[in-house]
Amino acid sequence: MKGTMNHVTQTPASSVAGERRGRAPVPPSHGRRRAAVRRRWSGQWAAWAFLAPVVVYLLVFYAYPLYNNLDLSLRDYTVRSFVQGGAPFTGFANYGKVFADPTFGPALWHTVVFTAVSLVFQFTIGLALALFFTRHFRLSATLRALFLVPWLLPLIVSSSTWSWLLNSDSGLVNALLAAFGAAPVNWLTSPDWSLWSVTIANIWIGIPFNLVVLYSGLQAIPAQVNEAAELDGAIGWQRFWKVTLPLLRPVSAITLLLGLVYTLKVFDIIWIMTKGGPSDSSTTLATWSYRLGFGNLLPAFGPGAAVGNLLIVMALAFGLVYIYLQRRQAFA
Amino acid sequence: MERRHVGRRCLGVALAAVTAVSGAAACSSGPQTSASSGPDAAGSPAGGGTYTIWDPYPQFDDTSEWVKLLTSCGTEAGVTVKRTGYDTTDLTNKALLAAQQGNSPDVLIVDNPVVSTLAEGGVLTTTAETKLDTSAAEPNLLAAGQTGDKTYGVPIGANTLALFYNKKVLAKAGVDADSVKDWASLTAALEKVKAAGKKGITFSAIGTEEGSFQFLPWFWGAGAQLTKLDSPEGVAAVTLWTDWLKKGYAPNSVINNTQTTSWQEFATGDFAFAENGTWQLANAEKAGFDYGIIPVPAKDGGTAPAPTGGEFVTIPVQNDQARYAVSQKLVTCLTSTDNLYTTDTTLSYIAPTAQVQDKQVAQNPALKVWVSAVKAAKGRTSDDLGTKYPKISEPMWKAVQAALSGAQSPQAALTAAQSAAASATQ
Numbered sequence: 001m002k003g004t005m006n007h008v009t010q011t012p013a014s015s016v017a018g019e020r021r022g023r024a025p026v027p028p029s030h031g032r033r034r035a036a037v038r039r040r041w042s043g044q045w046a047a048w049a050f051l052a053p054v055v056v057y058l059l060v061f062y063a064y065p066l067y068n069n070l071d072l073s074l075r076d077y078t079v080r081s082f083v084q085g086g087a088p089f090t091g092f093a094n095y096g097k098v099f100a101d102p103t104f105g106p107a108l109w110h111t112v113v114f115t116a117v118s119l120v121f122q123f124t125i126g127l128a129l130a131l132f133f134t135r136h137f138r139l140s141a142t143l144r145a146l147f148l149v150p151w152l153l154p155l156i157v158s159s160s161t162w163s164w165l166l167n168s169d170s171g172l173v174n175a176l177l178a179a180f181g182a183a184p185v186n187w188l189t190s191p192d193w194s195l196w197s198v199t200i201a202n203i204w205i206g207i208p209f210n211l212v213v214l215y216s217g218l219q220a221i222p223a224q225v226n227e228a229a230e231l232d233g234a235i236g237w238q239r240f241w242k243v244t245l246p247l248l249r250p251v252s253a254i255t256l257l258l259g260l261v262y263t264l265k266v267f268d269i270i271w272i273m274t275k276g277g278p279s280d281s282s283t284t285l286a287t288w289s290y291r292l293g294f295g296n297l298l299p300a301f302g303p304g305a306a307v308g309n310l311l312i313v314m315a316l317a318f319g320l321v322y323i324y325l326q327r328r329q330a331f332a
Numbered sequence: 333m334e335r336r337h338v339g340r341r342c343l344g345v346a347l348a349a350v351t352a353v354s355g356a357a358a359c360s361s362g363p364q365t366s367a368s369s370g371p372d373a374a375g376s377p378a379g380g381g382t383y384t385i386w387d388p389y390p391q392f393d394d395t396s397e398w399v400k401l402l403t404s405c406g407t408e409a410g411v412t413v414k415r416t417g418y419d420t421t422d423l424t425n426k427a428l429l430a431a432q433q434g435n436s437p438d439v440l441i442v443d444n445p446v447v448s449t450l451a452e453g454g455v456l457t458t459t460a461e462t463k464l465d466t467s468a469a470e471p472n473l474l475a476a477g478q479t480g481d482k483t484y485g486v487p488i489g490a491n492t493l494a495l496f497y498n499k500k501v502l503a504k505a506g507v508d509a510d511s512v513k514d515w516a517s518l519t520a521a522l523e524k525v526k527a528a529g530k531k532g533i534t535f536s537a538i539g540t541e542e543g544s545f546q547f548l549p550w551f552w553g554a555g556a557q558l559t560k561l562d563s564p565e566g567v568a569a570v571t572l573w574t575d576w577l578k579k580g581y582a583p584n585s586v587i588n589n590t591q592t593t594s595w596q597e598f599a600t601g602d603f604a605f606a607e608n609g610t611w612q613l614a615n616a617e618k619a620g621f622d623y624g625i626i627p628v629p630a631k632d633g634g635t636a637p638a639p640t641g642g643e644f645v646t647i648p649v650q651n652d653q654a655r656y657a658v659s660q661k662l663v664t665c666l667t668s669t670d671n672l673y674t675t676d677t678t679l680s681y682i683a684p685t686a687q688v689q690d691k692q693v694a695q696n697p698a699l700k701v702w703v704s705a706v707k708a709a710k711g712r713t714s715d716d717l718g719t720k721y722p723k724i725s726e727p728m729w730k731a732v733q734a735a736l737s738g739a740q741s742p743q744a745a746l747t748a749a750q751s752a753a754a755s756a757t758q
Contacts, residue, residue, distance in 0.1 A: 078452075078453075079428065079449055079450075079452050079453035079719070080452055080453050080454055082428060082432060082453065083428060083431045083432050083453040083454055083455055084453075084454055085432075102752075163588070167585055167588075168583065168584040168585045169583040169584060169585045169597075170585070170597075186584050186587075186737075188587075188588050189584050189585065189587035189588050189736075189737055190737055190738070191734075191737050191738075191739045274539075274588065275538060275539045275540060275588075276539065277538075277539035277587070277588075277730075277733050277737075278539065278587050278588075278733040278734065278736070278737035278739065279539070279730050279731075279733045279734035279737065279739055279740075279745075280730065281737075281739070294421075294425055295540065296541075296722050296725075296726055297424065297445055297446055297449055297541060297721070297722035297725070298449050298719055298722035298723060299424075299425065299428070
């Protein structure tokens with residue numbers, strides 16, 4: 001702002017000087033060069049002005065919170081120091097505490113299993129459905145719209161519905177099992193099943209996203225390629241493995257990456273269905289972070305922030321892998 | 333000073349980021365009200381002006397008795413009252429953040445076990461500082477808001493747990509509710525109910541503070557102490573619940589039950605007993621069957637001490653101390669005998685003073701069981717546990733869940749819980 005003001009006030013003075021000099025023979029190139037410099041400067045200011053909203057936005061809503069979350073995880077916050085300030089800097093003590101916690105191992109393992117299993121099934125089922133819908137048939141649009149329902153429902157609604165369905169005593173799933181003579185399963189209350197239950201619910205919720213993105217990816221594959229492959233004698237599965245899948249690779253990669261980031265931080269479904277229990281058997285890093293920071297009468301902000309940062313690092317690592325693969329593909 | 337405020341606000345943003353990363357839906361629900369209440373909170377001295385009140389009763393809107401009471405207390409004190417109702421689990425964090433940013437509400441009504449946490453954070457004034465009169469409150473209820481020799485608020489009402497029973501189911505099973513005096517007779521009653529083809533008992537053992545709240549009457553009723561979770565008495569309490577599940581006297585769903593879902597199970601009319609709170613009384617009337625209430629029995633007979641629920645009215649620390657005078661008037665108005673009666677009737681709570689309790693029983697004799705249960709009740713943060721309580725409660729509810737789900741034996745689960753609690757509270 002200050003710079004622009006100077007610039008504006010200087011302009012008339014210099015132009016007056018130019019007029020005066022105009023009487024004397026002055027090389028014209030000098031003035032032109034000046035004008036060019038002036039133009040370049042004003043261009044740069046304009047560029048910055050255009051950039052400013054984005055930069056301010058990024059700083060305020062991304063850099064600052066991230067920095068502060070990091071700061072939160074590096075200090076020993078008690079309730080008192082959280083309110084009154086002056087929490088001592090403790091380096092990586094919170095991280096040490098988190099790593100040494102008996103919950104850490106299981107939570108990490110559950111996060112990996114939950115994410116991997118969810119991604120595999122969401123992607124496979126999503127792709128299968130997308131392929132199915134590329135064959136145009138009557139009511140296909142209606143059917144496709146119906147498949148989007150899980151995506152449109154608020155998470156609290158779908159998770160609550162799942163927890164009713166899976167209720168040990170009055171749930172529909174166990175009633176069905178009983179109708180077929182099978183023993184009831186304690187879906188949400190058995191340590192052997194709770195993680196599977198939340199994973200199944202998450203897969204159901206994630207399928208529409210995969211379906212939509214992969215479907216549009218399939219639409220982008222030119223029909224001629226498929227026709228050519230057919231003429232060359234590629235039949236059925238061959239065409240899928242050798243033509244469709246390779247051409248779908250960029251779309252698949254971004255679908256999987258986005259799915260990964262979403263799934264890593266899934267919290268609502270697990271919290272509503274099992275609260276991470278019974279006794280941590282469905283606790284992931286995301287629910288653990290919440291429990292530490294907000295799920296107890298006495299919040300542990302430092303360790304909670306530390307777990308949150310671990311999640312960010314994990315997502316970032318996979319993001320970098322994605323960028324690396326994309327670059328390699330571009331150069332290849 | 334100004335700088336520190338900026339710093340605090342940033343931390344608020346940081347917390348929001350943590351929440352965003354963990355995908356917490358809970359906190360995205362409400363906009364930060366701090367910005368709007370800021371100038372008010374720090375602004376004009378007593379005599380006119382706006383005073384903010386936060387309470388954990390979002391179920392009440394502006395037309396409710398409760399909000400009308402707040403408004404009339406404000407008018408009496410010569411100020412305008414601006415009230416916000418928060419979800420009770422949300423309120424602790426909201427209060428901490430507001431205190432961090434230097435714009436706490438003038439009056440904060442908060443769940444009793446949170447008082448010691450907020451007091452520890454220096455968020456609350458003592459009743460001595462603000463000249464609040466706490467002499468009328470029952471000592472066992474007031475204890476939850478006391479640390480050392482300091483008191484941080486006035487109880488506005490209390491609730492606690494007892495056993496609701498379905499008269500029809502018990503009659504069918506040939507059980508007399510009055511015969512249930514201790515654990516043995518209760519278990520015997522459950523056995524008869526099951527033999528008669530009905531369901532025994534439902535409670536809430538969910539992996540949150542609610543689970544600990546429901547477990548405590550049995551834990552204390554066995555004679556166990558929170559300072560030693562794995563005592564033989566503690567193991568006996570967990571074993572009682574675990575055996576009920578194993579024998580099918582209690583449904584497996586209790587592991588995931590909140591007190592609300594547990595109540596829904598009881599409301600189906602299939603269950604003989606339900607452990608639930610005073611606040612369900614209104615729902616019990618609507619359940620459509622005859623019900624009775626007995627206190628939770630202690631192991632060897634008598635009434636088990638149940639934990640006290642209910643809120644405290646507190647006055648958070650303000651930069652402008654001149655505001656305390658009006659806040660004190662507001663709190664005194666809210667906790668005056670007549671208003672307590674109205675409030676506690678609206679909330680379906682038991683009053684914290686003997687005088688109002690007598691009035692409640694005179695109006696509704698059915699409340700007698702609850703009044704005696706509240707008299708026997710004990711604050712979770714009492715016994716000078718204060719902020720140690722949350723660090724003990726979490727391992728405890730985890731142990732209960734581990735035992736009920738069969739992941740660990742009661743003894744093993746409690747031994748692990750005790751070592752976790754010991755290392756957290758040292």
